[in-house]
Amino acid sequence: MSMNKDQRSAGFWLLAAFFAAFVFFLYGPMLVIVVLSFQGPEGGLTFPLRGFSLHWFGKLAEGLGVVDIGAALKRSLALGAAVMALTVLFSVLAGLAFRKKLAGGNTLFYVVVASLIMPSIIVSLGIGLEFRLIDSGLKWLLEALGMTSTLEEYGSSLGLFTSALGAHLTWTLPFGLLIMFAVFNRFNPAYEEAARDLGATPWQGFRHVVLPLIAPSIVGIGMFGFTLSWDEIARTSQAIGDVNTLPLELQGLTTTVTTPSIYALGTVTTVISLLVMALAIGLAWWLKQRQNKG
Known part of the structure; x- marks a missing residue:
């Protein structure tokens, strides 16, 4: 072992230092926010750390001015859950459909993936404009029909759950679709053929053969769907209407809140993201173990 250490070149240590700096740059800001959120009542927005307590989490629970953090949190959780469910559903269905040759399949694929390279704010503006045009059309129709009360x-x-949901799906669906393509690209169809030979219907083959095999990947898609929606700002900003999600509220509070309570809110949102990721990883591991035992 000591010989291996002695034989390591200067390039190895240079790359190791670069990797350490990268990790510090990536996670350092998050660590700083977490640490500063646990300051005492006299704490500020910068170091040095003044005391250690849960004071600012209590202030967060009381509310931050006119902003209803609890309502924004519920909206983000509800939207994230809806995006997660639809991302999983559409990704799996699209993955199954693309296993066969589809007329116009390549064009459809590029259209879906193109949303990844479009500037997020442009996508948001376009969706917002589209729904405002829908509003104008519906109002004209109601007026023409004489439905004044409506x-x-x-x-x-x-x-x-209309424009904001659609905006988030333009971000999450391409990732889910790419994951399903990778999964089915290495999927062995012999399992399905064996099930058909034993008399299984297409639905039974999917339910009892395909689904258990791709279940860990589906959990990963769900995790991507929720976490990408949970943190999204740009695609939400022009497409959500009169309400705000938690990230939008957090962005607005950065210009008005000058106490560590803003760090406490950042810590809470980070913990929720980490819990979702841990739950997804644990569920994927359990499904994998169950699959291996089967």
Whole structure:
């Protein structure tokens, strides 16, 4: 072992130092925010650390001015769950469909993946404009039909589970689709053929053969869907309407809140992301172990 250490070149240590600097640059800011969020009542936004307590988490629970953090948190969780479910559903269905030769399949694939290279704010503006045009059309139709009471009560089609959901799916679906392509690219169809030879229907073959084999990957897609939606700002900003998700509220608070309570909010959102990732990894590991035992 000592000989191996002596034989390591200067290039190895240079790359090791570069990697350490990269990791520090990547996770250092998050660590700083977590540390500063546990300051005492006299704490500020910078070091040195003044005391150690949960004071600013208590202030966060009380609310930050006129911002309802609890409502924003619930909206983000609900939107993230919806995005996760739809990302998993559409990705699996698309992965199954693309296993066969599809007319126009290549064009459809590039159209879906193109949203990854489009500037996020442009996608958000386009979706917001699209739904405002829908609003104008619906209002014109209601007015033409003489439905004045419905017209007066109508607000906007922009919302959490309409335009914002669509905006987030333009970000999460390409990732889910690419994962499913990779999964089915190395999937052995002999398992399905054996199931058909034993009399299984297409649905039974999918339910009892394909689904258990791809389940760990589906969990990964779900994790991607939730975490990408949970942190999204640019694609949400112009497409959500009158309400805000937690990341948008957090962005707005950075210009008005001057206490470590903003760091406490950042710590809470980070912990939720890490919990979702840990749950997904644990579930994928359990499914893999169950698959190996089977």
